[in-house]
Every structure is written in C-alpha cells, then in structure tokens.
Amino acid sequence: MSTLLAPTPAAGRPAREAGVTLERVSNFGSNPGNLAMYVYRPARLPAQPAVVVALHGCTQSAQVYADNSGLTTLADRHGFLVVFAETTTANNLNRCFNWFQPVDNQRGRGEAASIRQMVAHADSAYGGDPSRTYVTGLSAGGAMTSVMLATYPEVFRAGAVIAGLPYHCTRDTGPFTCMNPGVDRTPADWAERVRDAFPSYTGPWPRVAVWHGDQDSTVVPKNADELRDQWTAVHGLDQTPDRTSTIGPDRTRREEYMAGDGSVAVQVNKVPGIGHGTPVDPGTEPEQCGRTGTAHFIRSICSSYWITDFFGLGGPSARAGS
Template structure:
C-alpha cells in the first residue's frame, strides 16, 4: 500500500533528507492503515533463508539488499528483483510470494530490496518522491546498484534481469522499468501505478480514484525518465484485483495505456484468455514478432495484494502468512512464465509466447463464434474470429458459424470440430 512518509521521519545515515509533507496527512495515514490492516490473524509459514549483502554500492536510497541463491544455479543465471509492499519487508515477501520456490525450480537468482521506517514511516518505497524515482539517484539508483552487484558477484546474466513488486513495490517496479529500460528485460507490476503519476498529482489521488491521461502523455513521462534511450522497451505484465479499493483498477488501465503506447501498440488486446483456478482474465498485446509485449491480468474477487495459491501442486505457490497475500492464483508462477524463466514446463516455447504445455484439465465447448468470443474463448480481428491460445482462424464473427473448441490446458483453445473427448 503506497503511502507518503511521516513528516519528520528520521533519515538513515548517508541518505539525503526526504521531502516533508503536511502534518494533517498523519491522520489520513492512520485511518487508511487501520482500515486496510484490520482482519483475521494470518497463518504463519516457514521462513526462507536470505543472505544480507552489506556492500553493493554507494546506496544513496539507504536500502537493504538480500539475496536468495538456490543451491543449484545455471551458468550466468537470470535475475529477478523483488520489491515488497508497504508495512512489509524482504523476509515477509520471500516467505509468502512463492518466488524462492520458483527460483529453486527454474534456476534464477532472487534479489530482495528492502526499505524501512528511516526512509518511510510505513516502510513503503518512495515511488512518489522525485528524489527516489529518477534515474541516477535515490532508491532507484540503489536498486540498480543491487543489480550490478548481482551480475559481478554471482556471475548473473545482465541481459536477463527482471523486476516485480507489490503495491508501493509495484509502483517502484514501474519506476525501475522507466528509469532503467537498458537494465531490465521485463517487469511485473502487481497492484501498482503508472510511472510519474505524482508529477502533478498527490499519491492519494493517484491511488484512488486514479488519474486518467492519454496513452501518449503516459508514454512521454517514461521517455522523459531517460531521454537519450533508443533501445527496446521492457516487456511489462500488470496484475490487479478487480475489487481493489486501495490502488483502484483504473491504475491497471492507465499502466496498460502507458506501456502499450511505448511499444507502439493498440490499447485493444490481441487476444484474451482465462487462466488459473479462478479464471483470471489475461489480456495480451503482441508485438509485430508475436512476442507478448504487454500483458494485463485481472484477478476476480480479490482486493489489494499479491495473488497466491498455497499448496504443493505444479501451478501453486506462495502463502497467506501475512497481510496482502490473497488466496486465488499463483501469480508468481505466471510472472516467471511471462519472464521466460519457467523451466518446469516442457511445452513452454519461450518468453511471452502462448503456453500450450501448461498443465490443465481438458474441456470442450460447442457454440457460435459470437458466443465463444463473449465467453472469452476466442477473440475478434478484422471481422474474423480466432481461438484464444492457438490463434486458429474460426471464420466470420457472427452467430451463424458454430465450432467446437477444446480447452487444454486451461485457457488454451484449439478447434476440435471432428470430435472432442
């Protein structure tokens, strides 16, 4: 939950002073915290062992670096940087996000960045502060220095560096993608906000009700973060709960506008499918080469938090041992898949591509093309209907053409007119 710092909060040694806000924000902050954190006691989970790194650079943002290194790593492993939400820390995020288990399975190095009360009274990353959300300074530079250390100290692959985070950590993920597009290949923003929303708005306004700007305006704010950059933009996944009242769903729409515009894509998805046990809606925006450049995942029935699915199944991960971890879908598994890191699935063809090897239960659906589209089993393009997942042409989009679609795995459809077991 991204909230402003307490006025007069102490400054960590070596850090520059933080911007001070009006004292009346204290009352607002207390009300919001009391509302959001109220609820049943969380279930405890086993702690993940993290290694603290004390010397990774000048650290102008006064952050703390932790590393989770699987027992077995490939040569030049990929890196995933993980950024916790407000009131959390690196240990809580490691214990409940499911990322360490996936790092063990898929062979990537995990870097957990942590902020504390010396930076922000609620342990939020300062995504809204110009001193922290600009290239070459503050917290953004500290995270970048952690990546440099991971590459040199652990022999990681600088071309396969990714970042993800929740809430304030999700907003900070957007900061990292915008300020260091030359460092990060892809990112996943969970319950976060578009980059530089607070350029002309308060953090609270950005969170709820959100700010509506044109895709071109949002994209310009990212370009302004690194004006000399001419390379490809990071691929971006956006996750949110459709009942989030803390960082409202409008922010996911504005994030989509920001990153599709940067990639030169339409704001209409190329294809849509349902994934996971809760039928999460996944909209994908494909680049000219067929790669998924932007992805938006709408998780039904949940509020503000990281979607997890506790259990030992191949598509399960995470725990509900702390606030803001919500039992629904293993978002970390799908994020690793989006990053192209999923090695447990022999059918996974590569980063951002359809995932026909994903395990699931087969089902058959016979209906008109119109009904298939309305149910999310197919999409429309140029007046024609295409099966979600396989992309097979099903003919004209109308109520007269009827097909049988086989769903296997969940959310991946193929034509099965000749018979479907």
C-alpha cells in the first residue's frame, strides 16, 4: 500500500536545474531497505562534523529536498554533513518511505536499518561525530523520522518531524486513518509504543521538535498534538507547556516542554495559514532559507533555520551555548 499521498505531484526538477551538488554513495552496507544514500559535504567541513539525516516526502527525491528545504544553506554556514536518504518507486509507487510497514519500521529491519547503516557509513567515511547525529523529514519522511527516533534512540541526539505522525500509529489502525482524521491515544499508550521499539533501552531519549501547518488537511494538525503526547510521556513530562512564544515573520506558535536540566526536551511549532509541506522563507537574511516553486515547499518561515537551532548546530541556542 502507498500512503501519505501528496495532493499534487512534486515532480523532480531536471538535473540541469539542480542547485545543490550531492555525492551518491553506493556501498554503505547491506541496505536491506533498498534505499539510496546521498551526501552533501560543505566546502569547509570541520573534523568530526555533526551529521543530519534528511528524509524527503512522497513523490520527492533527495535532490528535490536538498534543492528546496534550505538545509544545505545551514550546512554551509555551520559546517555539518547532511545525509539525504532516498526511496524509489520500487519500494513504494509514490516514493514514500514505508513508515507504516512492519518490515521497514522496526529496529534492524528494512528501511530503518538502511538509514542506520547510512549513519554508520557517514561516521566511518567522513569522520562524523556519533554523539551529534540528528534526523529530520517531511510527511512520510517525517513519519520515518519518528521511526528512527523510536527504533534507534541511542543513535540520534534529536529529531525534527515536519508534517509527520507518531511512531507506530498503525499498530492497530490503517495509515490513512492516522493521517486524517488522526487518532487520539493517551500519552502513556503512545510512549509505550516507543519503548517497545527497543525494550532494553532506558535512555537518554532524543529531543524532539514538531513542525506542522495549522491548515494541513493531508496529515491533520492533530498529529502534532499526538506527537507531543508521545514524546513528552517518553521523557516523563506532562503535556502542559513550560514556555510559549511566537517566532518568525509569520508568528509561528511555539510550545516548549523542559527537561529537568533546563533543556528543551520537546518543542511544538504550529505554522499559521499553511497546509502540507516544509515551511521555507526564500532570501539571504540570517533567518531565511529554502526555495519555493516546487510542490510542498511553502513560503512562511525557514523551518531549517529553527531546526538547526534546536539541534544546537547554529542560531540563537548555539550562540547561547545551550
């Protein structure tokens, strides 16, 4: 079954229009999920760089996500390596990561295992810092980000889920029900699903940022609330935000849930007035990034800037030393 269908196709741009040069990596492991690995390496890459894994949405490609999301702009600025994983129509007719398939969303299996192998290769081949590994993605890639955080919590220090879903929502229902109208479960139930993904693991757990358009009808905003419930419960926190604010030119609404050490364990960002896609803000100012003109890259706020900040790789948080 294919899922996370985009309302309009996001066709890949012709190669001559590609704005970002990616390096294809052919031999990164046994690759049980039959994925492709691409790497973006900034011209000035420090020793032991942080590694950010980026997962595209349905009908997209690694090249499309690299060209439009703005992540490579931040990689150039702050000196981290970006690994773009890519799935194909051989795996899913709509080029969706199979976040809903048991053969792909469990530890040591399928696509999840392939992405884990990409991280290991980035560490060995490019000198990536295993203690600073992060993951983000859109839509099906956002749902697969949830998979990676749950199944490999010891690998990823933090993740950012854009228009995605809680881990293992499909354990007892179908993917389209999870997407819309969404499923309401208790925080304890959601947290149990994460802990069941790696039963012997006791923490520390990845920090999680959630990004969601408040007009998304493909993956409804309810999923942002359920993701909040899942990861606050995993961290042993309640669901009342410790801090609220607005950010960016569109006054995105932010809720933050604080760990005992004062760090932000879970963050929820609801972007006003946009539907299903990655928020971008084309331009050259420090808080701008990304391109529009391709489906599901929506002009509003440069989410990659704020995600990089959440990861501690650049922006206000990094400057403050948090």
